[in-house]
Amino acid sequence: MNTVTSDLEAGSREPIHIPGAIQPHGALFSVRPSDLTVLQKSADTDDFLPGAITLGCQPGGAIKDLLEPISSWHSRGDVTLQIPLPEQDLTVVAHRSGHSIIIELERGHARDQSQTDVPAASICATAGAELHR
Secondary structure, three states: OOHHHHHHHHHHOOHHHOOOOOOOOEEEEEEOOOOOOEEEEOOOHHHHOOOOOOOOOOOOHHHHOOHHHHHHHHHHOOOEEEEEEHHHOEEEEEEEEOOEEEEEEEEOOOOOHHHOOOOHHHHHHHHHHHHOO
């Protein structure tokens, strides 16, 4: 069996086909952009940040220190925001969905910082240049 076949078979066993399922290496919650109040959260957020994510409140714990960067990111209009939290062995990833901000918590290695704060205008300009080649 080659590596590609092995990777495909491993991927097919992941529970992404189960509605409402979150992969075991992550958790997520949503916040209202205007005041960063938690609107929804996955059942396992306490496994990642015990007591920090409470419905109807602003996030606490290690996420509390990220509220200003998340708010700034949202007002700039950048596509995504990625912030490593090495003390918790987490990467925090924020993106927009409708009228909410989705914040993902991923356990493990911090993501490559070169993917952080990509301005939407930059992506559109790059895509436009590629289309006109």
